[in-house]
Amino acid sequence: MSDANQPNPIEITEPSSLNEQAAAALVIAGALVAVADRQVSPLERDEVIRFVRDRKLAPHITDDRLFAIFDELAERLEEPDFANVVIDTLRPVSDLPLATHLMDLSERVAAADEDVHPHEVQAIKLLRLLTLVLPRAKPVVSNARAEQRAVSEE
Template sequence: MTDAKHSNPIEIEITEPSSLNEQAAAALVIVGALVAVADRRVSPVERDEVIRFVRDRKLAPHIPEERLYAMFDELAERLEEPDFANVVIDTLRPVSNLPLSSHLIELSERVAAADEDVHPHEVQAIKLLRLLTLVLPRAKQVDSRKERIEQPLATEE
């Protein structure tokens, strides 16, 4: 990690969100930002569509709208850098076990259509997101010690 990354408090919050709510919001915003930057121009209507989508579905109710806009701007900027794929994966991985996939795909499609011009690179970004939502490793279920002991006994009977 670079020192510049640690000097920007917004980026630290986004790349290492402390709460599940913040992680889910970052995942939704990164999906919208990825599609928005895919055609090399982020339209204000695309940015507004991301925030509207999150708000209308109450997917991040405790995060202020201003914070979502700042998150979008920061992540859209990060997606212009060569390591953009790592940024996307690192943002999606913490929430890979949440039922967000359908929201992520729907949001990506809405952002692509928001400016009434679906660019071929936006279509590619949506295909990439579909693939990522299928292949990201899921969080492992941790069984309690009691359940692990009882399970073999139940199978022996």
């Protein structure tokens, strides 16, 4: 359980933190597969971080931060509302070209412990489906820009 004084690792408090949202989306793909068989292997966790590092997908985020995000998400994915956790983590970055990375990462995590469990296969299928049908994020525009756009459309 996280300490009350510690911020939630996946809580995004600034709109400019799209990079952290993208990192959380990548990590949740791996965490979902890792928890699918109810045995999160250190190999699976390490594979998530290695994948993100090897592809330079989150160079601005430390390994410790990625591990913290993974641990928090893995814990939350064991709750009954795990699907909402996945959707809420993926939705803010649904306009980014992450689908291929999400799928590659999920498959590598499933194979990391050399035992692909049927539930891990189901988790990969769920991710594939979500990347196809998840509603696209709407860009946040300032009130001035929104008003300017409304005036120009009239």
